[in-house]
Amino acid sequence: MEGFEVLVVGAGFAGSEVAYRLARSGRRVLLLTQSLDSLFLPVTPVTDPPAEGTLFAEVYEEGLPPFLLHARAKWRLEAERPRLHLLQATATALWVEDGRVVGVRTWEGPSYRAPRVVLAVGTFLGARLSVGQIEEPAGRLGEAAYDDLFEDLKQRGFAFVPAEQRAAPYKGAPGYRVRFYRFADGEWDPESFRLFRLEGLYAVGACTLGGRSYREESLAGARLGELLLGELEHPSGEGA
Numbered sequence: 001m002e003g004f005e006v007l008v009v010g011a012g013f014a015g016s017e018v019a020y021r022l023a024r025s026g027r028r029v030l031l032l033t034q035s036l037d038s039l040f041l042p043v044t045p046v047t048d049p050p051a052e053g054t055l056f057a058e059v060y061e062e063g064l065p066p067f068l069l070h071a072r073a074k075w076r077l078e079a080e081r082p083r084l085h086l087l088q089a090t091a092t093a094l095w096v097e098d099g100r101v102v103g104v105r106t107w108e109g110p111s112y113r114a115p116r117v118v119l120a121v122g123t124f125l126g127a128r129l130s131v132g133q134i135e136e137p138a139g140r141l142g143e144a145a146y147d148d149l150f151e152d153l154k155q156r157g158f159a160f161v162p163a164e165q166r167a168a169p170y171k172g173a174p175g176y177r178v179r180f181y182r183f184a185d186g187e188w189d190p191e192s193f194r195l196f197r198l199e200g201l202y203a204v205g206a207c208t209l210g211g212r213s214y215r216e217e218s219l220a221g222a223r224l225g226e227l228l229l230g231e232l233e234h235p236s237g238e239g240a
């Protein structure tokens with residue numbers, strides 16, 4: 001199989017939608033995420049029903065426990081093989097050549113290449129999770145956040161602003177708070193999802209807006225998927 005056309009980092013609500021939309025339309029996409037067992041996994045019960053036409057809508061049923069929602073989304077994404085390749089890995093840095101992003105480096109060793117890279121890393125940039133007096137580097141309960149990618153982005157000049165999310169205690173899990181960073185408003189374009197500093201780079205989901213809702217992030221991911229489809233079909237004039 002030829003190389004990937006799009007590389008998506010982070011298989012949360014936003015990133016999964018981007019990859020799904022592209023693969024369903026025959027595009028080759030790598031969906032790289034640090035834990036396949038928490039792909040498309042809500043951290044709290046879903047209260048806001050999904051928007052029509054999304055992967056979220058396909059797997060949603062009222063009252064479904066979070067883990068079953070995750071499992072159903074994973075089955076759908078896996079069914080898009082070989083166009084969609086799901087890979088467990090942690091992105092640590094952008095791979096940049098001549099001012100253009102061409103892929104990512106990973107904590108595990110290999111680097112992965114694609115002409116378009118989407119950052120959908122949610123609440124994991126510079127994340128610190130607190131449960132009572134305990135604080136640890138994590139983007140949500142049970143999932144560590146590594147600072148490498150955040151440090152790499154800062155070194156490349158990207159500006160960030162602090163954000164925060166809280167989860168109430170739920171079925172034996174403690175309540176907790178996550179403080180993290182999202183891209184500052186001047187860094188990205190809400191219409192095209194492009195990050196201005198580097199060609200070929202996009203961002204979507206909580207790492208841009210701070211985590212509005214599962215519904216909103218999934219819708220944003222689907223929108224970016226649609227935009228990328230258009231760009232891939234008509235590549236002239238956008239520097240690909």
Ligand SMILES: Cc1cc2nc3c(=O)[nH]c(=O)nc-3n(C[C@H](O)[C@H](O)[C@H](O)COP(=O)(O)OP(=O)(O)OC[C@H]3O[C@@H](n4cnc5c(N)ncnc54)[C@H](O)[C@@H]3O)c2cc1C
Binds near residue numbers: 011149205
């Ligand atoms: C504590 C808390 C409570 C929340 N409560 C609600 C709520 O009640 N209702 C609601 O609608 N929304 C809630 N949210 C917001 C929720 O985070 C968003 O709505 C939604 O999950 C964001 O989707 P996302 O795809 O942007 O990010 P996420 O769902 O966070 O997904 C990001 C993915 O990227 C992966 N990732 C991160 N860094 C890397 C890396 N370097 N390499 C590879 N993979 C990486 C992570 O593993 C994760 O799977 C809450 C968030 C938090 C943190």
